[in-house]
Amino acid sequence: MPDTSALRNPVFVAVDTLDLAEARAWSAALTGVVGGIKLGLTFFSAHGAAGVRAVMGVDAPPLFLDLKFHDIPNTVAGAVRAVAPLAPAIINVHATGGRAMMRAALDAAGDEAARLHLPTPKVIAVTVLTSLDDPDLEATGVAPPVLSQVRRLAALSVDAGLDGVVCSPREVAVLRADLGTAPLLVTPGVRPDTALAQDQKRITTPAQALRSGASHLVIGRPITGAADPADAARRILADLESRP
Numbered sequence: 268m269p270d271t272s273a274l275r276n277p278v279f280v281a282v283d284t285l286d287l288a289e290a291r292a293w294s295a296a297l298t299g300v301v302g303g304i305k306l307g308l309t310f311f312s313a314h315g316a317a318g319v320r321a322v323m324g325v326d327a328p329p330l331f332l333d334l335k336f337h338d339i340p341n342t343v344a345g346a347v348r349a350v351a352p353l354a355p356a357i358i359n360v361h362a363t364g365g366r367a368m369m370r371a372a373l374d375a376a377g378d379e380a381a382r383l384h385l386p387t388p389k390v391i392a393v394t395v396l397t398s399l400d401d402p403d404l405e406a407t408g409v410a411p412p413v414l415s416q417v418r419r420l421a422a423l424s425v426d427a428g429l430d431g432v433v434c435s436p437r438e439v440a441v442l443r444a445d446l447g448t449a450p451l452l453v454t455p456g457v458r459p460d461t462a463l464a465q466d467q468k469r470i471t472t473p474a475q476a477l478r479s480g481a482s483h484l485v486i487g488r489p490i491t492g493a494a495d496p497a498d499a500a501r502r503i504l505a506d507l508e509s510r511p
């Protein structure tokens with residue numbers, strides 16, 4: 268069973284597509300190349316649990332099931348129990364759901380994994396989406412800067428007992444200093460020098476994210492949008508390995 272603690276390869280590929288055949292092709296091509304596969308709202312809304320099973324072959328790397336749960340504690344606990352049989356290595360919730368909701372997710376993940384005799388998934392919390400900058404955050408009624416809100420929500424998540432947070436690579440160094448070495452710091456918003464930012468606003472390169480202290484990098488379109496996704500992933504990994 269996949270165990271993220273044993274993971275040496277930090278790159279999770281974001282498989283964001285409505286097309287089951289395409290998701291299966293990317294998964295097959297990237298198995299043995301990337302450290303994990305992330306399936307999220309686009310794919311899960313189209314294909315659900317059966318789709319996840321179809322994409323995650325027996326030799327597939329660990330699964331990050333990114334459904335960003337955000338609801339009252341009882342509802343989130345039910346959703347976590349519902350996806351537990353898929354044996355995700357990592358699941359996530361929104362930290363803005365609050366302490367009780369995060370605890371409910373954590374407890375449900377532990378209880379249901381034990382009942383099913385599966386490893387307990389890591390439960391992490393999204394702080395501030397990497398598609399938001401200071402003005403975007405302010406428009407939601409939260410005072411900028413983004414960094415302050417990320418620090419507040421990361422501290423709350425870890426204090427609630429979660430295994431880590433999702434943040435942009437720009438906040439990782441500060442969060443490492445705040446929280447120490449233990450929490451997972453998972454960073455989307457990662458773009459090689461030559462790639463477009465697209466809808467991501469708080470980005471760095473893969474090497475900068477890792478150097479700052481990220482434990483896992485989530486990279487989607489720079490890999491899946493390439494003519495040869497496995498080659499694109501290998502180039503990113505080679506670049507990471509060549510830098511101290």
Ligand SMILES: O=C(O)c1cc(=O)[nH]c(=O)n1[C@@H]1O[C@H](COP(=O)(O)O)[C@@H](O)[C@H]1O
Pocket residue numbers: 281282283307333335359393395396397398433434455456457465467485486487488489
């Ligand atoms: O939780 C996430 O994975 C996530 C959080 C966040 O703040 N920003 C973010 O981009 N993501 C996800 O990370 C992936 C990034 O994909 P690309 O922008 O294509 O590299 C997408 O699947 C997003 O849903």
